[in-house]
Amino acid sequence: xxxxxxxxxxxxxxxxxxxxxxxxxxxxxxxxxxxxxxxxxxxxxxxxxxxxxxxxxxxxxxxxxxxxxxxxxxxxxxxxxxxxxxxxxxx
Numbered sequence: 141x142x143x144x145x146x147x148x149x150x151x152x153x154x155x156x157x158x159x160x161x162x163x164x165x166x167x168x169x170x171x172x173x174x175x176x177x178x179x180x181x182x183x184x185x186x187x188x189x190x191x192x193x194x195x196x197x198x199x200x201x202x203x204x205x206x207x208x209x210x211x212x213x214x215x216x217x218x219x220x221x222x223x224x225x226x227x228x229x230x231x
Contacts, residue, residue, distance in 0.1 A: 150213045151199030157182070157190045164216060167199060178221035181209040 148168065156163040162182075163173045176182050182190055182204065189206040196203045201212040211222075 149200070150217060152195050152202065152213055153199065155193065155195070155202055157193065159187075162202075162211065162216070164202075164213060166213065172216055174216050174219075174221075179209055179211060180222060180224045181207045185209075 150170075151167045152164055153167045154165045156165075157176070159176070161173045161176055162179075163171065165171050176190075185204070185207050189204065192206050193202050193204045195201075196210070199213070201210055201215075203210050209222075
């Protein structure tokens, strides 16, 4: 017996960045959110920098050019927070 699985990669339709979280609306109708604290770059960014984003890769991720940050939908779904690099001045 074989089971056919139709795997559809999750893609972004739209996002919202609040003071506390990133809310992603996916094309399949789901809405997911992650804490803003998962990205130390976004946590330290100004509100204007947080709002300057673009959806990249046909909806596979988000890019913030002002702070050089990228977050993938897959990372949001899998729970992959960004860790501050070792040796940074705020360690």
